[in-house]
Amino acid sequence: MRHFYLKFLILFFLSFSMHSQTLDTLVDIGGYKMHFKIMKGKGIPILFDAGAGNDGSIWDNILEKIHKVTGTTLITYDRSGFGKSEVNPNLKNESDFGILNGIKELETGLSKLGFNNEIILVPHSYGGFYTTLYASRHPDKVKYVVRIDANLVGVYTDDVLKIMADEETPPKTPETLGIYYLVKNYPETVKVLRTIDFPSNVPVIDIISPINRGYPDEYWALINKVHKDFVDAESNRVELIADGSGHYIFKDNPGLIINTIIKAYSETLDENQQNVLLKKVLDNAIELSIEAKKTEMENLHSENDLNEWGYTFMRNEELEKALEVFKLNTMLFPDSWNAYDSYGEALLKSNKKAEAIEMYEKSIELNPENE
Template sequence: MARLRFSGPRTHRTLSAIALLAVTTGVVTACGDEGSTHPDPAPPAASASASASAASIPGAGRSAGSTLHMIDNDGHRLAFHVVDGHGPTIVLDAGGGEDSSYWTDMVRELHAATGATIITYDRAGLGESDVVPGPWDVESAVGDLRAGLEKLGVTKDVVLVSHSQAGEVATYFTKEYPELMSGAVLVDASLPPLYTDEETARIAAANQPAVDAAKKDPSTPQNRQLIATAENYVPMHKAYHGVSWPDSVPATVIVSEKTPFDGMPEDARLWRDAAASFAQQAPNRTLVTAKGSSHDVPKDRPALVLQEIEKMASARS
């Protein structure tokens, strides 16, 4: 089988391909880019406070007006960037191999459109956050996100925006802390329905050449994450296949037309079908197709992603 390819502009994404997984068969009921419906509004949300120590530090990849908070959790430090606002707190979580700078272009527009508090952060081993040795563990990633939000004073009304591998963090986080969540926008995210035993094994085998290549240069964050993800990929995703998203938390599922499996028609179909299957599992989930987009939807179709985040945030405020 051919190795996974990315249509997005960054060549290192071929190395983080194993982190970008997906869905099982289901009947596609995709709406277009418009016409999505959303549930009734929820009570007003709280914004993040400055309870953690912080200092404004300019630097490459940081959004204008953001404040850096270094959060300690379980023996390592994590970088959270906060643009203060009001209403729901919108948390942007990047995909495999990407840090908070992935969202830099979107933060200013999103804050201007919603007035909300916007948080981006670097998962362990990426950006300005400390490296944590060993296999990538989604539950540890969930604990890091929870610790950051808690120390920033965010206790409710979170709108979580998750791209690619971050969909796995979002699923476990929402399952464990549904009371914190107002809703989620899952952007071509890795979702449980994809991970049948057969498809999980296919993806692991297809990516083994990329893993072997990464082991020759494990110093880069992207290669390091790829290696860490590969270490327990099969058992982790067999378990993920059985994880349920709480029915109480609404979700908008944006699926790309080309998917991360561009050029692999059967796997691409499974990815799209998985998104549809997930969206059909509860009446407060909406499926939106990013027409013409590669897996890199936030870069290819930023206006669409902004539109869906704004819809979710306004519906919950």
């Protein structure tokens, strides 16, 4: 009994120690609070910046693996109005909630937490704008940037902004203030970013998805050109094409993102520290390889697999094939609201409106939160 009790205590304290490494906190940044989640460690911290519409939890699937190898501090956060972060109650004009206000809020939060020195940045999508702005304001503190299909301002031409202006603005409710202000201020955000150059001294790995998400061919060509021009502008920038991955590369191919971030982190270390890291990197690569094969087998003909197959047909304008795949998905996964949602989308695109409405109603029945 005594031996068992000793084992229990050891396991308890180990569990407590591991749990206590993560700090989930609200930081007061001037009468309102911003949410940060910090996986504590030693070394140059890595800050993750989510895309539009996402909060910091979007990164949860890759953090443990990165922390296990690097041992450094990992930081995620919710921008104002997203997740658990509040909006500044003292601001009155909608234009006050733009990206310049957002970057000051981030800087204040990081400073209060003690992370206002050297840092590595990992942005996704819209987070690329924040990273560009942050790096331009702190070029000597930002030691590396790993961009994951992240925004570059050259993609947002005046014509694109006009198209965006014609799109419906999200409703303004207490729950949607973040995305509402983001969309409202998007043109001004682009104008701000057009005046800013990404600092040439900061090394960058620019990871991009090769999958066109329904853009016209000429616009897709522009996107690829802007990324290529960005990388070619400096010798310390590298492009990685994430074959087979969509926009959320860190979900489609987490191993690629995890190992790329570890590589970037290792390049900030001295030779002795890199040697210590090497064994962990090799062990991690083996684990990720095993997990990738397991996931591949689990996803073979899974709901997500069929759904993506259907959208591939849609992108190629093979609507009859898309309808067949989406219909099969609803038959194989009758409890999936997303399967009915996707089938409804394909039916609508095929001008089968009555059937589309039926599928959308079924989707809402399964998931009343599906807006």
